[in-house]
Amino acid sequence: xxxxxGSFELNNIYQGDCIELMKNIxxxxxxxxxxxxxxxxxxxxxxxxxxxxxxxxxxDEWDKFNSFEEYDEFSxxxxxxxxxxxxxxxxxxxxxxxxxxxxxxxxxxxxGFWILNDIIWIKTNPxxxxxxxxxxxxxxxxxxxxxxxxxxxTFHYHSLKIFNDDLQMRSDWLIxxxxxxxxxxxxxxxxxxxxxxxxxxxRIIISTSNPDDIVFDPFTGSGTTLAVxxxxxxxxxxxxKDETYVKISKERLEKIKPLEKDLIExxxxxxxPRIPFGSLVxxxxxxxxxxxxxxxxxxxxxxxADGSIVFEKLVGSIHKVSAFILNKERNNGxxxxxxxxxxxxxxxxxxxxKYYRECFDVDYFFINDxxxxxxxxxxxxxxxxxxxxxxxxxxGK
Ligand SMILES: C[S@@+](CC[C@H](N)C(=O)[O-])C[C@H]1O[C@@H](n2cnc3c(N)ncnc32)[C@H](O)[C@@H]1O
Numbered sequence: 457x458x459x460x461x462g463s464f465e466l467n468n469i470y471q472g473d474c475i476e477l478m479k480n481i482x483x484x485x486x487x488x489x490x491x492x493x494x495x496x497x498x499x500x501x502x503x504x505x506x507x508x509x510x511x512x513x514x515x516d517e518w519d520k521f522n523s524f525e526e527y528d529e530f531s532x533x534x535x536x537x538x539x540x541x542x543x544x545x546x547x548x549x550x551x552x553x554x555x556x557x558x559x560x561x562x563x564x565x566x567x568g569f570w571i572l573n574d575i576i577w578i579k580t581n582p583x584x585x586x587x588x589x590x591x592x593x594x595x596x597x598x599x600x601x602x603x604x605x606x607x608x609x610t611f612h613y614h615s616l617k618i619f620n621d622d623l624q625m626r627s628d629w630l631i632x633x634x635x636x637x638x639x640x641x642x643x644x645x646x647x648x649x650x651x652x653x654x655x656x657x658x659r660i661i662i663s664t665s666n667p668d669d670i671v672f673d674p675f676t677g678s679g680t681t682l683a684v685x686x687x688x689x690x691x692x693x694x695x696x697k698d699e700t701y702v703k704i705s706k707e708r709l710e711k712i713k714p715l716e717k718d719l720i721e722x723x724x725x726x727x728x729p730r731i732p733f734g735s736l737v738x739x740x741x742x743x744x745x746x747x748x749x750x751x752x753x754x755x756x757x758x759x760x761a762d763g764s765i766v767f768e769k770l771v772g773s774i775h776k777v778s779a780f781i782l783n784k785e786r787n788n789g790x791x792x793x794x795x796x797x798x799x800x801x802x803x804x805x806x807x808x809x810k811y812y813r814e815c816f817d818v819d820y821f822f823i824n825d826x827x828x829x830x831x832x833x834x835x836x837x838x839x840x841x842x843x844x845x846x847x848x849x850x851x852g853k
Contacts, residue, residue: 459691461481461482461485461486461670461693462480462481462482462485463480464477464480464481464693466670466691466692466693467686467691467692467693468693468694469676469679469682469693469694469695469696469702469705469706469709470693470694470695470696470702471695471696471697471698471699471702472695472697473695473697474534474537474674474675474695474696474697475530475533475534475537477695478534478537478538478540478541478674478695479537481537481541481672481693482541483540483541484540484541484542484543484544485541485543485670486541486542486543486546486670486671486672486693487543487545487546487610487665487666487669487670487671488546488547488548488549488610488660488661488664488665488669488670488671488672488690489538489541489542489546489547489548489549489671489672489673489674490548490549490551490657490660490661490671490672490673490681491534491538491548491549491550491551491673491674491675492550492551492650492652492673492675492677492681493531493534493550493552493556493560493674493675494518494519494521494527494530494556494675495519495552495553495555495556495650496519496521496524496527496555496556497519497553497555516649518697518698524559527556527559528559528563531556531559531560531563532563532567534674535550535560535563535564535567535569536567537674538674539567539568539569539603541672542603543603544603544604544607544608545607545608545609545610546602546603546607546609546610547572547600547601547602547603547607547609547610547611547664548564548569548600548601548603549598549599549600549660549664550564550598550599550601551577551596551597551598551599551652552596552597552599553593553596553597554593554597557596557597557599560599561574561599564599564601568603568604569601569602569603569604570601570602570603570604570605570607571599571600571601572600572601572602572609572611573599573600573627574597574598574599574600574627575597575598575600575627575628575629576595576596576597576598576627576628576629577595577596577597577598577629577631577656578594578595578628578629578630578631579594579595579596579631579632579633580630580631580632581632581633581635582594582595582633583633598660600664609664610664610665610666610669611663611664612662612663612664612722612724612725613725614724614725614822614824615662615663615722615724615725616662616663618724619659619662625663629656629659631653631655631656631659632653632655633653634651634652634653634654634680638651638653638654639651640678640704640708642704647678647701647704648677648678648701648704650677651677651678651680652677652680652681653680654680654683654684657680657681657683657684657685658684658688661681661684661685661688661690662688665690666722667688667689667690667717667720667721667722668689668690668691669690669691670690670691670692670693671685671690671691671692671693672692672693672694673692673693673694673695674694674695675695675696676694676695676696676701676702676705677696677701677705678701678704678705678708679694679696679701679704679705679706679708679709681694682694682705682709683705683708683709683712686709686712686714687712687713687714687715688714688715688720689714689715689717689720723819723820723822724820724822728812728816728818728821728822729816731808731811731812732763733763733773733774733789733790733804734762734763735811736804736807736808736811737759737761737763738763739811739815741807741810741811742759742795742804742807743759744759744760744761745758745759746758746759746795747759747795747796748765748774748793748794748795748804749793749794749795749796749801750778750781750792750793750794751792751794751801753801755767755781757777757793765777765793767780767781773789774789774790774792774793774804775787775788775789776789777789778792778793789804790803790804790805790808791803791805795807809821
């Protein structure tokens with residue numbers, strides 16, 4: 457497996473200016489970018505709490521720019537490089553506050569990125585507004601964007617829905633700021649003023665990349681993105697200007713043990729290929745001339761050689777004929793029709809799933825694709841050889 461990217465070794469951090477370093481990464485080679493750039497916070501004075509203790513705010517040299525123009529020039533350069541190295545199937549996340557996120561969003565759109573969402577990271581434990589002159593600033597904004605409008609980017613919709621107790625994942629994420637054990641300290645002081653919580657990166661990496669993908673962070677800071685990428689079995693690369701932060705990140709990464717491959721595989725997104733009713737007829741699983749029944753046995757139709765079915769004087773697909781019977785515009789015929797096997801009704805959908813299982817390379821079925829009857833069918837076990845009998849019964853006729 458290739459373990460380098462341009463002149464860089466993967467799974468590594470390099471010290472230097474990301475704009476210069478990125479020039480050595482080939483075009484369209486990175487799957488996911490997470491960028492937490494300088495905020496350009498414009499803090500002029502030191503900040504004190506009411507009890508006169510100093511607030512450890514972001515007042516670092518790396519965050520100082522002389523003007524908005526200078527900040528914009530810098531942002532255009534690194535975002536332009538990010539777009540160049542991003543694969544068409546990739547996506548980028550950029551995080552910021554009200555100080556910079558609007559400028560970054562405009563630049564991204566001007567460069568051709570296609571914004572997919574903005575996520576509000578709601579901090580459950582924000583730092584108070586000590587002066588009491590403004591609202592408490594309790595969130596940061598993340599822009600999630602594809603390389604261009606028609607990009608086919610990675611998004612594990614179903615995984616995220618399961619992650620969120622079967623509810624669509626929303627764009628407001630409640631996550632505490634980095635604290636406690638997770639917060640890296642040197643001599644009792646925060647090692648990095650803006651260390652992001654691992655939870656935030658976990659959600660991003662799980663939802664918008666695949667195991668073995670290349671995750672890139674141009675501003676690694678304390679190495680949060682890379683640490684989570686390593687844990688989740690992704691390849692990673694990071695750049696950071698400050699030597700001390702590079703050292704801290706390297707030490708942090710050494711302690712991370714990747715999760716087992718089988719545990720990080722995105723199983724629920726492996727959707728079944730579409731099998732038409734005609735395939736079951738073709739294969740003889742449902743025979744030409746056989747009768748299909750509605751569950752209450754009130755309606756019957758005869759299967760034709762071309763996969764159509766005849767109901768009284770009507771001919772059509774399993775879907776259209778069932779819709780007609782139900783007096784509906786549309787209906788899923790797979791859920792409506794049954795065949796007789798050993799004097800029992802068997803759903804044609806169950807027969808289709810048996811076919812999938814035996815003739816396709818499907819290791820897992822997404823539970824949403826199955827009906828309860830199929831799940832409780834003892835023959836539907838993990839042992840692939842155990843379910844052949846269903847097809848050997850000569851259709852029970
Ligand atoms: C907001 S912090 C990133 C924090 C990081 N996400 C974390 O969780 O620790 C921005 C980082 O970018 C670095 N930086 C600033 N300008 C840079 C540049 N031109 N190239 C590379 N790194 C840079 C700073 O030293 C700082 O550590």
